[in-house]
Amino acid sequence: MAQAPQPEPLFTTERYFALVDEGVLQPDDRVELLEGVVVAMAPQNPPHAGFVALAARQIGRLVGDRAAIRSQSSLLVGRRSVPEPDVAVVPGTEADYLRHHPDTALLVVEVADTSLPQDRLTKAAIYASAGIPEYWIVNVRDRALEILREPDPRLRLYANRRTATPDEIVTLVALPDVHVPVASILPPAEPDELAD
Secondary structure (H helix, E strand, O other): OOOOOOOOOOOOHHHHHHHHHOOOOOOOOOEEEEOOEEEEOOOOOHHHHHHHHHHHHHHHHHHHHHOEEEOOOOOOOOOOOEOOOOEEEEOOOHHHHOOOOOOOOOEEEEEEOOOHHHHHHHHHHHHHHOOOOEEEEEEOOOOEEEEEEEEEOOOOEEEEEEEEOOOOEEEOOOOOOOEEEHHHHOOOOOHHHHOO
């Protein structure tokens, strides 16, 4: 009788970081740990890189010194996930994270073009399970901002999901004095020019 294939082992955050110390991964490898699996990130095309920079700059300008802004940096969210969100608004200041990565966020933003299914499913479950109060997906292809709120960590989902229109101004759940004009972080009106 043939033996069933054994499932691949799931990595913990500690084991994941040890892969760099052991030389299996290089510090500049474009990978992240999602639910115990080391996942390669696609190379950034110019639109994706541009919208990440735009969102980080706009949100950072509006948040000011109320919180720290991290872009494409590790976020420890649970025992088996270390995503690198495109933008994360984290409590405290940048100096608070000189010796360790943050383990929570006030807002996480992912810029999605080819990664839209993963951002809607896998990453939404990861961020909801960590109790992150607000998760935005900048949907480049549809020129839309998808807003996920009211995380249910037990069910690993956000109870409130909606799409904001470009003419809206969105108030952050965790920082109610911060108001972000949706159009300021969306692509221009000609999304076909940006498709990769």
